[in-house]
Amino acid sequence: MYFSSLLISALLAPLSVVAHPGHHEALSYKEITRRAGLSKRCEGAAASMNAKRWLRHQERRSLAARANTTVVITTEAPYYDVIQNDTCVLTPEVTTGPYIWPQSQTLRQDMAEDQPGVPLYLDIGVLDTNTCEPLEGVLVDLWHCNATGSYSSFEALDPNTPFAELLESLNKTIGPDLDLHTGNSTFLRGMWPTDANGMMEMKTIFPGFYVQRAIHIHAQVHTNWVVGINGTIVSDETISTGQIFFAEDLSEQIMALEPYASHTQINRTTNAVDSIYSSEDTAGFDPVMAIVPLDGEDVTKGMVGYLTLGVAA
Numbered sequence: 001m002y003f004s005s006l007l008i009s010a011l012l013a014p015l016s017v018v019a020h021p022g023h024h025e026a027l028s029y030k031e032i033t034r035r036a037g038l039s040k041r042c043e044g045a046a047a048s049m050n051a052k053r054w055l056r057h058q059e060r061r062s063l064a065a066r067a068n069t070t071v072v073i074t075t076e077a078p079y080y081d082v083i084q085n086d087t088c089v090l091t092p093e094v095t096t097g098p099y100i101w102p103q104s105q106t107l108r109q110d111m112a113e114d115q116p117g118v119p120l121y122l123d124i125g126v127l128d129t130n131t132c133e134p135l136e137g138v139l140v141d142l143w144h145c146n147a148t149g150s151y152s153s154f155e156a157l158d159p160n161t162p163f164a165e166l167l168e169s170l171n172k173t174i175g176p177d178l179d180l181h182t183g184n185s186t187f188l189r190g191m192w193p194t195d196a197n198g199m200m201e202m203k204t205i206f207p208g209f210y211v212q213r214a215i216h217i218h219a220q221v222h223t224n225w226v227v228g229i230n231g232t233i234v235s236d237e238t239i240s241t242g243q244i245f246f247a248e249d250l251s252e253q254i255m256a257l258e259p260y261a262s263h264t265q266i267n268r269t270t271n272a273v274d275s276i277y278s279s280e281d282t283a284g285f286d287p288v289m290a291i292v293p294l295d296g297e298d299v300t301k302g303m304v305g306y307l308t309l310g311v312a313a
């Protein structure tokens with residue numbers, strides 16, 4: 001089954017600290033309890049958001065059917081029942097990882113560019129955990145590696161070299177000013193604001209993996225932002241960050257396909273041994289995205305991933 005429960009993710013570590021793979025701080029019992037409470041208290045609001053998503057899902061399916069794709073809509077996708085009514089609680093004090101690169105994040109709804117891989121439509125809803133109201137006009141910022149583990153703007157870095165070795169070879173140390181970028185490509189990076197229902201969509205491909213990390217997508221929510229004259233985004237300090245994971249059986253199935261399968265230089269790190277997954281999972285939440293096959297049957301032809309992010313706006 002690919003239908004795992006809805007993501008609830010939360011990470012700890014000061015925003016200014018760039019965490020390297022393998023680094024994480026355990027959550028206190030108090031923090032776990034607080035987040036569990038936050039994720040449950042907006043259940044009603046999340047359920048009504050999910051009802052709207054169900055309607056939109058129908059529209060998307062008819063769109064996909066009209067589009068000139070090889071995807072043939074065969075069966076009705078099981079949907080509403082699998083999308084859980086709790087939220088992924090994001091907090092400001094989180095790790096962004098070393099591959100954050102705001103300069104290459106652009107405003108768009110399709111960030112796949114020319115990257116090969118299984119199509120993935122991210123359907124993200126954002127709730128204010130204080131009021132349980134959907135947040136309109138907040139910017140959802142997403143980035144992840146390509147099918148063989150490389151990030152845009154960091155293309156010259158070897159995705160198979162353990163992070164400590166990579167830093168050593170570059171004569172760099174972890175710190176707030178760590179800058180490993182090697183270019184300005186933008187693939188698999190994108191941002192889009194939420195609509196009146198607090199929802200946004202992004203087309204991408206299913207991510208691959210790099211050394212020491214399970215398959216994941218980085219997500220941030222900017223609650224106050226404007227587009228600058230030069231096209232870059234200017235946002236305030238209120239930023240929430242998390243990482244989104246996928247069920248192991250789904251990852252296994254997708255990684256068996258090309259071009260993912262060509263990545264044989266390293267073994268894939270599973271969720272079970274990923275430090276950031278475990279810190280999110282320890283928080284009492286399931287940090288795994290809910291997945292529905294686009295055609296209702298076969299995820300390898302494309303899928304929709306659902307996620308409700310809870311932020312304290």
Ligand SMILES: *[C@@H]1O[C@H](CO)[C@@H](O)[C@H](O)[C@H]1NC(C)=O
Nearest residue numbers: 064065066067068069070071
């Ligand atoms: C649909 O795709 C096929 C195969 O790629 C192509 O031959 C055909 O011209 C396309 N039709 C339209 C209407 O775009």
Ligand SMILES: *[C@@H]1O[C@H](CO)[C@@H](O)[C@H](O)[C@H]1NC(C)=O
Nearest residue numbers: 047050080081082083084085
């Ligand atoms: C979410 O809430 C709706 C409406 O209350 C309910 O019908 C649905 O079964 C709930 N879904 C889950 C997974 O609990």
Ligand SMILES: *[C@@H]1O[C@H](CO)[C@@H](O)[C@H](O)[C@H]1NC(C)=O
Nearest residue numbers: 116146147148149150155259
């Ligand atoms: C991923 O990006 C790297 C760096 O640009 C590139 O060499 C590689 O071919 C890409 N992977 C795929 C599957 O295209």
Ligand SMILES: *[C@@H]1O[C@H](CO)[C@@H](O)[C@H](O)[C@H]1NC(C)=O
Nearest residue numbers: 167168169170171172173177
């Ligand atoms: C490494 O970086 C430090 C600090 O920037 C510098 O002093 C040192 O010379 C560098 N070493 C090499 C081998 O480049």
Ligand SMILES: *[C@@H]1O[C@H](CO)[C@@H](O)[C@H](O)[C@H]1NC(C)=O
Nearest residue numbers: 103104153182183184185186
């Ligand atoms: C990206 O970098 C290349 C090489 O330095 C440069 O020619 C190009 O103008 C840059 N593109 C953007 C959008 O900054």
Ligand SMILES: *[C@@H]1O[C@H](CO)[C@@H](O)[C@H](O)[C@H]1NC(C)=O
Nearest residue numbers: 103228229230231232233234
């Ligand atoms: C765009 O403008 C912002 C300030 O408005 C500035 O900080 C940033 O460096 C500029 N970026 C480029 C690529 O010019």
Ligand SMILES: *[C@@H]1O[C@H](CO)[C@@H](O)[C@H](O)[C@H]1NC(C)=O
Nearest residue numbers: 160263264265266267268269
């Ligand atoms: C992957 O794991 C297998 C089984 O533990 C091991 O035999 C193999 O050497 C590993 N491959 C790489 C590239 O590390």
